[in-house]
Amino acid sequence: MFNNSNKNILLTGTAGFIGSNFVPYFLDKYPNYNLVNIDLLTYAGDLENLKECEANPRYKFIKGDICNRELIEFIFNEYDIQGVIHFAAESHVDNSIKNPGVFVQTNVNGTFTLIDVAYKYWMSKPFTYKDEYKGCRFHHISTDEVYGTLSLDPNDLFTEKTPYAPNSPYSASKASSDMIIRAYNETYGMNTVITNCSNNYGPKQHDEKLIPTIIRNALKGNPIPIYGDGKNIRDWLYVLDHCKGIDLVYHNGKTGETYNIGGRNERTNLQIVDTITTILDEQVPKPDFSYKSLITFVEDRAGHDRRYAIDATKLENELGWKADENFDTGIVKTIEWYLGKYK
Numbered sequence: 001m002f003n004n005s006n007k008n009i010l011l012t013g014t015a016g017f018i019g020s021n022f023v024p025y026f027l028d029k030y031p032n033y034n035l036v037n038i039d040l041l042t043y044a045g046d047l048e049n050l051k052e053c054e055a056n057p058r059y060k061f062i063k064g065d066i067c068n069r070e071l072i073e074f075i076f077n078e079y080d081i082q083g084v085i086h087f088a089a090e091s092h093v094d095n096s097i098k099n100p101g102v103f104v105q106t107n108v109n110g111t112f113t114l115i116d117v118a119y120k121y122w123m124s125k126p127f128t129y130k131d132e133y134k135g136c137r138f139h140h141i142s143t144d145e146v147y148g149t150l151s152l153d154p155n156d157l158f159t160e161k162t163p164y165a166p167n168s169p170y171s172a173s174k175a176s177s178d179m180i181i182r183a184y185n186e187t188y189g190m191n192t193v194i195t196n197c198s199n200n201y202g203p204k205q206h207d208e209k210l211i212p213t214i215i216r217n218a219l220k221g222n223p224i225p226i227y228g229d230g231k232n233i234r235d236w237l238y239v240l241d242h243c244k245g246i247d248l249v250y251h252n253g254k255t256g257e258t259y260n261i262g263g264r265n266e267r268t269n270l271q272i273v274d275t276i277t278t279i280l281d282e283q284v285p286k287p288d289f290s291y292k293s294l295i296t297f298v299e300d301r302a303g304h305d306r307r308y309a310i311d312a313t314k315l316e317n318e319l320g321w322k323a324d325e326n327f328d329t330g331i332v333k334t335i336e337w338y339l340g341k342y343k
């Protein structure tokens with residue numbers, strides 16, 4: 001139990017990539033918040049990611065499942081939770097193709113459990129917050145993948161009005177969780193916000209994801225696998241810029257609204273691997289080969305979306321968000337971090 005009059009906020013999934021970048025940022029920025037962190041520590045969660053926060057008296061970690069209603073109710077009561085920022089999810093598209101069930105369980109049922117417990121703890125009936133919980137907000141972290149895939153026309157961008165058209169079991173489970181959040185706002189008048197972000201990169205990302213996979217295999221001299229023709233396009237955002245966007249929306253976003261977050265940094269997978277191998281060739285050159293010679297095309301991912309790109313105008317204009325990094329600056333910081341991890 002915390003022994004002060006700070007506000008207690010529940011954060012889920014913070015031993016993973018984005019959450020573990022968010023927690024130190026948020027602890028540092030808001031001395032009047034205590035952060036209660038719940039994470040199941042699946043293969044994707046690692047407490048090493050939160051080591052820098054362990055000594056902070058305003059940080060508490062609980063190992064547990066967001067689908068466990070009794071545990072979530074206990075946490076709300078024990079810590080008198082006054083806000084939720086919900087990161088926890090199964091997040092890897094390839095895994096969702098092999099084993100979709102756990103995506104529905106965590107991403108859909110887990111989100112339902114969290115918001116339903118919050119509703120009953122904060123509100124006495126639809127559209128009526130209990131006096132002591134007025135203003136308590138539920139922020140759901142989601143993805144641009146809910147919108148499906150785009151044409152190659154550079155003017156074709158995901159806006160908050162783009163119809164949902166998820167194509168993978170991962171994006172379908174995230175789209176479903178977004179709909180649950182929407183329903184709790186529409187039906188019960190809950191104070192909710194949703195952010196749909198593009199691909200993140202930066203420190204602490206799991207080994208299975210594209211950028212760590214490229215760096216790790218390159219440094220080991222292994223083949224660097226690239227799906228299909230390597231021309232799939234993603235809009236890359238440095239993880240701390242995502243965290244800053246979440247902070248703005250959590251504090252200043254309009255209730256019931258969705259905000260897209262994206263870096264206006266579209267890159268094909270081939271451009272990503274080319275940039276990374278160029279930097280590695282400069283920074284940690286091998287005497288007998290270029291890292292570029294390791295690039296190997298492998299069978300494409302089933303149902304591989306061709307292009308994602310975000311129009312972040314709403315977040316920029318309404319809340320004043322702007323990415324501090326572009327891909328060329330962010331990737332240098334990212335590589336530096338992974339050189340420390342993999343060398």
Ligand SMILES: NC(=O)c1ccc[n+]([C@@H]2O[C@H](COP(=O)([O-])OP(=O)(O)OC[C@H]3O[C@@H](n4cnc5c(N)ncnc54)[C@H](O)[C@@H]3O)[C@@H](O)[C@H]2O)c1
Pocket residue numbers: 012013014015016017018019038039040041042043044045046064065066067086087088089090091092106110141142143144174196197198199200201206
């Ligand atoms: N990584 C990206 O590029 C990206 C982009 C947009 C949106 N998102 C969204 O951001 C959120 C965080 O993504 P990430 O990349 O940090 O994911 P991640 O896979 O790195 O971390 C997910 C965390 O959730 C935990 N978790 C999984 N199931 C749980 C359960 N049942 N109960 C409690 N904890 C559980 C895991 O242990 C892990 O620590 C997700 O909701 C994801 O959909 C990610």
